[in-house]
Amino acid sequence: MLIKIPRGWEIPEREATPESVYHNRRAFLKAAGFAGLSSLLAAASPVKRNEKYELDRAITEEWAATGFNNFYEFTLDKPRVKDTVGPFTISPWKIQVGGLVNKPKTYDVDDLLQRMPLEERLYRMRCVEAWSMAVPWTGFPISALIKEVEPKPEAKFLRMVTLFRPEQMPGIKSQPHYPWPYFEALRLDEAMNELALFVTGIYGKPLPKQNGAPFRLIVPWKYGLKSIKSIVKIEFTAKQPPTLWAQVGPTEYGWYSNVNPKKAHPRWSQAFEKVIPTMERRPTLPYNGYDQFVAALYKGNEF
Numbered sequence: 001m002l003i004k005i006p007r008g009w010e011i012p013e014r015e016a017t018p019e020s021v022y023h024n025r026r027a028f029l030k031a032a033g034f035a036g037l038s039s040l041l042a043a044a045s046p047v048k049r050n051e052k053y054e055l056d057r058a059i060t061e062e063w064a065a066t067g068f069n070n071f072y073e074f075t076l077d078k079p080r081v082k083d084t085v086g087p088f089t090i091s092p093w094k095i096q097v098g099g100l101v102n103k104p105k106t107y108d109v110d111d112l113l114q115r116m117p118l119e120e121r122l123y124r125m126r127c128v129e130a131w132s133m134a135v136p137w138t139g140f141p142i143s144a145l146i147k148e149v150e151p152k153p154e155a156k157f158l159r160m161v162t163l164f165r166p167e168q169m170p171g172i173k174s175q176p177h178y179p180w181p182y183f184e185a186l187r188l189d190e191a192m193n194e195l196a197l198f199v200t201g202i203y204g205k206p207l208p209k210q211n212g213a214p215f216r217l218i219v220p221w222k223y224g225l226k227s228i229k230s231i232v233k234i235e236f237t238a239k240q241p242p243t244l245w246a247q248v249g250p251t252e253y254g255w256y257s258n259v260n261p262k263k264a265h266p267r268w269s270q271a272f273e274k275v276i277p278t279m280e281r282r283p284t285l286p287y288n289g290y291d292q293f294v295a296a297l298y299k300g301n302e303f
Contacts, residue, residue: 073172100238195290
């Protein structure tokens with residue numbers, strides 16, 4: 001009788017993933033216990049980097065970009081955000097898209113990402129607090145979603161809203177003076193610009209909770225406060241919507257919040273920035289260095 005001695009890397013045939021499941025990304029992840037985690041679906045297959053968007057500096061180390069975050073819904077202490085987001089659940093996740101559109105829809109973020117043209121882009125990120133990073137994001141152009149829902153002719157703006165869940169977001173309770181939930185907005189032509197990105201991944205991995213999982217905005221020519229995190233609602237409007245920071249601090253934060261080294265913040269200069277984590281001091285670039293892509297959107301004085 002032939003006795004087979006299994007090698008260390010072999011598993012019993014009964015434990016192998018069925019071929020039909022393996023070839024279906026959704027079923028494969030469900031079988032692995034990750035049902036509904038859209039960012040894992042996005043990360044399940046590598047996406048191609050768009051080489052059009054180049055950096056003038058090294059990519060920020062991953063530990064720094066995922067360990068130094070502004071997310072007031074959790075805490076004002078940037079290094080502690082990552083330690084506070086544990087109870088925050090990001091699955092399932094729905095995004096309501098409506099307002100002045102012909103095809104309003106509530107998307108399951110998992111289904112949405114299956115249809116969108118995902119790619120990786122290297123973008124500079126500049127905070128209004130005068131620090132900066134350079135991050136590889138995975139996402140898709142906002143224009144792809146806009147075209148799908150078909151805005152009506154009178155639609156001129158996008159209003160976006162962050163999830164409101166005080167029981168999992170302790171910063172909401174500790175900072176009750178802010179008008180939660182967080183809300184931001186763009187002009188429609190800004191949102192249609194090729195740089196504007198909805199993001200679900202970072203460093204080739206699913207977007208961490210502290211970075212705005214599972215679905216956030218990135219507009220790299222604006223200060224980071226415009227790039228709203230953990231989005232659950234997108235509304236197309238005819239009139240310019242208010243934004244949280246422009247509402248609570250109108251003398252410090254403009255509605256456009258385009259990066260402008262010549263326009264100082266009331267409490268500090270914007271002429272220079274400190275690169276995280278080295279704290280290298282660099283001159284701030286107009287529109288964060290993306291003027292060739294976006295300057296035509298403005299008359300030169302809308303910052």
